[in-house]
Amino acid sequence: xxxxxxxxxNRMSADLAxxxxxRRQMTADIAHELRTPISVxxxxxxxxxxxxxxxxxxxxxxxxxxxxxxxxxxxDLRVLSRAEAGELTLIRRPTSPTELLQKAxxxxxxxxxxxxxxxxxxxxxSLPAVDADPDRVAQVLGNLLTNAFRHTPSDxxxxxxxxxxxxxxxxxxxxxxxxxxxxxxxxxxxxxxxxDPARDRESGGSGLGLAIAKALVEAHGGRIExxxxxxxxxxxxxxxxxAQA
Numbered sequence: 001x002x003x004x005x006x007x008x009x010n011r012m013s014a015d016l017a018x019x020x021x022x023r024r025q026m027t028a029d030i031a032h033e034l035r036t037p038i039s040v041x042x043x044x045x046x047x048x049x050x051x052x053x054x055x056x057x058x059x060x061x062x063x064x065x066x067x068x069x070x071x072x073x074x075x076d077l078r079v080l081s082r083a084e085a086g087e088l089t090l091i092r093r094p095t096s097p098t099e100l101l102q103k104a105x106x107x108x109x110x111x112x113x114x115x116x117x118x119x120x121x122x123x124x125x126s127l128p129a130v131d132a133d134p135d136r137v138a139q140v141l142g143n144l145l146t147n148a149f150r151h152t153p154s155d156x157x158x159x160x161x162x163x164x165x166x167x168x169x170x171x172x173x174x175x176x177x178x179x180x181x182x183x184x185x186x187x188x189x190x191x192x193x194x195x196d197p198a199r200d201r202e203s204g205g206s207g208l209g210l211a212i213a214k215a216l217v218e219a220h221g222g223r224i225e226x227x228x229x230x231x232x233x234x235x236x237x238x239x240x241x242x243a244q245a
Contacts, residue, residue, distance in 0.1 A: 033073055033192065033207070037066040076208040080191070083215035090136060090219060094129035094243035097162040097169045104141040105160055108149070116154040122161040130169050130240040136216050137240065141173070143209035144236050148175040151234070168222065168239040180228040188226055189214040213238070 044063050047053040082088040105121045112119040130137075141160070148158045156176040162169055180188060187193045192207035217224040217238045224238035 030077065030192075034070065037070040037073070040066045041070075073208070076212060080208060080212050080215055083212070083219050086219070088136075088216075088219055090133040092131050092133050092220075095132050095134050095137070096129055097127045097171065097240075098123045098125055100130075100132075100134065100137055100141065101160045101162060101171070104138060104145060107138075108142065108145045111146075111149055112158065115149055115152070117149060117152055118157040120157065120159045122159060124163075127162060127164055127169060129243040131243040132220055132240050136220070140213045140216050140238065141171070143213045144173040147209055147236075148173055148177065148234070151175065151177040153177065164242075165239065168241050170237055170239050172235055172237050174233060174235045176233045179230040179232050180226065180234055181230060185226060185228065189224070 041063055044053060044059060044066075048055055048059065053059050079088065101121050101123050105119055109119055145158065145160075152158060152175045158176075159172070159174045161172045161174070163172075164170075184193075189210050191211045193210075213236075214224050217240070221241050222239040224236065226234060226236050228234035
């Protein structure tokens with residue numbers, strides 16, 4: 001009994017130490033992500049005040065773009081923290097999986113065309129409804145599609161699909177990109193994680209999209225996972241519970 005108690009205490013101490021390390025890392029990550037847009041805004045404001053930069057539309061657009069990026073990052077952090085704390089309000093109703101996928105495809109078709117990507121939807125009209133907040137599911141699909149577009153080269157393909165599994169509908173977002181390194185897979189849904197460290201926050205996003213997708217899916221009582229092999233693309237899958245008849 002003493003041995004079991006000691007082992008439990010050691011596990012608890014390790015868990016607490018790990019949680020503390022994660023909090024420290026999260027604080028450092030947030031500070032790092034906020035620093036760049038704030039520095040750009042302050043730098044341009046000082047340059048304007050000193051007359052180094054001209055007060056023209058181009059200068060003000062740079063400041064506006066950075067302020068917008070800062071605003072989106074703060075909003076992403078707010079959504080993520082509320083979802084993880086179970087405080088995010090979901091307006092759930094019976095929703096057609098087919099409609100969810102088709103609307104997501106329509107909304108993101110211009111982005112696919114800009115990158116010369118083929119965007120396809122494979123879904124049966126006869127799938128039963130899910131119990132979900134359509135706006136939040138659209139956010140999940142949008143984050144997964146944005147991630148797929150970002151990593152799929154021109155002339156590639158992104159596919160949306162859904163199928164019924166036991167007690168749920170499973171949604172899939174597949175791409176023909178380069179795939180995810182094996183060592184990156186366990187961390188792919190972590191905050192601020194980028195599988196390719198060379199990508200900056202402009203070309204690689206804030207690093208919160210997949211973390212938000214995971215939090216929103218779990219807030220619905222679903223699960224999300226990824227399958228990928230280097231050179232063979234990636235497949236993100238998530239489930240949502242069926243609506244009660």
